[in-house]
Amino acid sequence: MKKNIFVAMSSILVLGAALAGCGGGNQAQTGNQPDNQQAAAPEKTGPKVLKLNLHSEPPTADPGISEDTTSAAIIRATFDGLTRVGADGQPHESIAEKIETSEDGLTYTFHLREAKWSNGDPLTAKDFEYAWKRALDPKTASNYAYQLYYVKNGEAYNKGQASQDDVGVKALDDKTLEVKLENPTPFFLELTAFPTYFPVNQKVVEADPKWAAEASTHVGNGPFKMEAWEHKSKLVLVKNENYWDKDSVKLDRIEFSMVEDENTELSMFDNGEIDWAGAPLSALPTDAIPSLIESGKMKTQPIAGTYWYKFNTEKAPFNNAKIRKAFAYSIDRKSLIDNILQSGQIPAMGALPMSMAINKDGYFKDNDTETAKKLLEEGMKELGIDKLPPITLSYNTSEAHKKIAEAIQDQWKKHLGVEVKLENKEWKVYLEDMHQGNYQIGRMGWLGDFNDPINFLELYKEKNGGNNDTFWENAQYKELLNKSATIQDHNERLKVLGDAEKILMDEMPIAPIYFYTQSWVQKDSVKDVVITGLGDVDYKWATVE
Template sequence: MKKNIFVAMSSILVLGAALAGCGGNSAQPADSGQKPSDNNQQAAAPEKSGPKVLKLNLHSEPPTADPGISEDTTSAAIIRATFDGLTRVGADGQPHESVAQKIETSEDGLTYTFHLRDSKWSNGDEVTAKDFEYAWKRALDPATASNYAYQLYYVKNGEAFNKGKAGKDDVGVKALDDKTLEVKLENPTPFFLELTAFPTYFPVNQKVVEADAKWATEAKTHVGNGPYKMESWEHKSKLVVVKNDNYWDKDTVKLDKIEFAMVEDENTELSMFDNGEIDWAGSPTSALPTDAIPALKESGKMKSQPIAGTYWYKFNTEKAPFNNAKIRKAFAYSIDRQSLIDNILQTGQIPAMGALPMSMAINKDGYFKDHDIETAKQLLEEGLKEQGLSKLPAITLSYNTSEGHKKIAEAIQDQWKKNLGVDVKLENKEWKVYLEDLHQGNYQVGRMGWLGDFNDPINFLELYRDKDGGNNDTRWENPKYKELLIKSATIQNHDERMKVLGDAEAILMDEMPIMPIYFYTQSWVQKDNVKGVVISGLGDVDWKWATVE
């Protein structure tokens, strides 16, 4: 989604017995052909006496638990636990009917009709088709200021409404009755049922939302329709969810409670794991301390899995000196990505020479060379002349609080000093504050990770389509780039569409508003008695089918 807080759809992992003896990069999918409920029945452990409680660490305070404005992996983890969509991605990596028990698609692929099952909100209210219509239009409403509104642009007139060019009633989502939702799309969208499993497409309870603007920031006012409901939220300290007895599929949910600590220091988190205070440490809700990774790998305790995500630095293209593409490229070309992976990250990441991760890459050879200092120096000299500068002023590199981000920033700071002769000041901030400063343009260079919402290049490339796009903190825009992305939505032939998207990525990499650094892997340690946690190949986590033996 996704803005990823850590250094961290091609596959799904079911993290249970199949992984108990695996380490390094050897983890393999389990039960990948089964539907979620079937998988849970196959893998169900014998019931134990007493409540089943899973203890985890979130690393950081979730900025929100509102699916309409969520934009990061930390918030999404809590939202997936407490909400349910029309579809839900199962253990086989595919979207399955969830709140929708039957889905009909027109022959032209432009109209979807969702027939809803009987289900309830955690407060006992009925979940209706109107809740979905309200939620989608709320996320698109400019007044909501959702940075993920563009994810609903696939819906007819979704973009037009979001940009003030159409009315709310023109949006192609309509509750025909309490149990029937009709959706009309702008263009045929093969991955649409993956999108309906994404938080921005989740319903919200209109009565609850309109009664309290801060409904999603406190446990006592939070209402969801998912496997769990929020019991308590001690801000920046602890968050607890418990089994939701009003959930339509409650018999599948085996855990009674999930307790989340919020400890930012990764070494402390690993100590908590070693001491039995938590059952899991590291990805996807936190990170392992980099200094501990060699020993964890050697012991065979660490699990690792590549995911469809890219770690990059963003440039603020509205502020000098990074309003110059050649200077941006000089900074990107001058760093040694492989040394960062070998000496700091150490979990099999791949140097990123393009924006698109390997599962959706169009140009697998990339667009530039790693550690190309000669070209970087030439570009810097040319860029400085264009800017009327004799040398670069000191710049500021920002990152959110994390040991891993700090070590990467320190290494790149040293490389930029050595290779380009530039002085770099490092600045770290708490996650929520950091996100807000990026959105406000209060930065020069800032780190961010993006994990795919679905396994298609458009999901990464569309981030930078519009200067005022919700996740485009670079403020960069290119008319030709935008034209190519819009054109791609109308192309049915796969190869032709990939050619157009490849041309767009080439423009993005030529102007370099972002600096790709590496493609993600996720690494973690878990107790052997934790079974059934589902982590997708996109890095999403779902505890619906989890249990503790």
């Protein structure tokens, strides 16, 4: 899901974590605890409660339409997939007790264990078939439907070119799910651990279109269930006694407050009101980072994510590639990292983060002001204008996003002589406006859903793709991505994907700014929270000692 990312210092789908290598092989032990052992929960001396803060209201708790990291964190706690990624960064059997793969890599057969929904209904293979086809149904308008295009005829059905019955997912019986793929997909078992591949309860979904918006109607199959959701105030999860692996769940409750101000959040942590502050669900105040580093309290880890600015390529002047490149080239990324972020981020000279980079040297220079001025002049001449229209840079509410925007606003004025207006919006509104094209330049971040270049590059394959708010499309780029899906040789495939990234960076519908790290502080008593290399957080095995 990732993952449109919500905060600056972290990435997923919000605020994120880090990325592991491509998974594949059939998994390790059932349960997949952080220590890779199926240990029983320790004896309790009282309720184990983890107190956290969500920087913003989750836009949804429905895995079929989730697209951001805040929502994904809640969904990962309240749902379970065929596989689940553990502390080792690899997918392990979860609802699927056994997984069989055909020799040609095109057919997966998942044998399900005995499991229930949080309301006591039996969980069946049909719940997965229904959920996947629901996410692909054009009427659902899932921005993550493309994540299911690896399934045979998934894309065709989503685009109205095939029927639902043509989609390659079928419940053979209550405990057997057969999946046929378009092409061999070595990271498919990572995908089945992703929210868009989670099951939903058909009876619940069809009875109430707003089932996922309130605690009283929300039904999941994960380690926790929703007890309360006071919108924009707090959200409470409690241990799900119907969860198949409940003995591995040590927490009794997770209580989320919802405070947008990072300084207030850190004060709450210092006062003992919450057990954790910062990534992956929020961010640390930038002014506090030097002292937190000096004290040794701050934890930092790199993640496979890119912070970038998107250009609306359908609105002047950013319908011109040279002008887009001028704005991108004139950003001084190193000064942003040194003076604002201060957490070891890496300047991004390409779209792909370092764990999957093909051209590690990048495609342009940081702070290349002279080239930027020349491109701006050429681009304006191509558009037949001698003055730029008013320029607006939009970002969602966050201290770090604001400081980054202000710094880049100053850089564009200094380097290009351009006046830029800043516009701040609440996360849910901001996300919708981006999707609707109600912006000129907009901040966004992306955390990998799996550790492969295609996961970043496919975002911009289709003009009207679910997460392509730039509305840019290039026929050659699309052809290269399609070609990569048919290539078995690893090096040859990477060459084709590298050619595609070169086109993306030459057209510049996005301006990469930096590759993410995540930083946070936590109480010493909090143990076994899993934060993956992709920026996902999982509280299944967490405890408070």
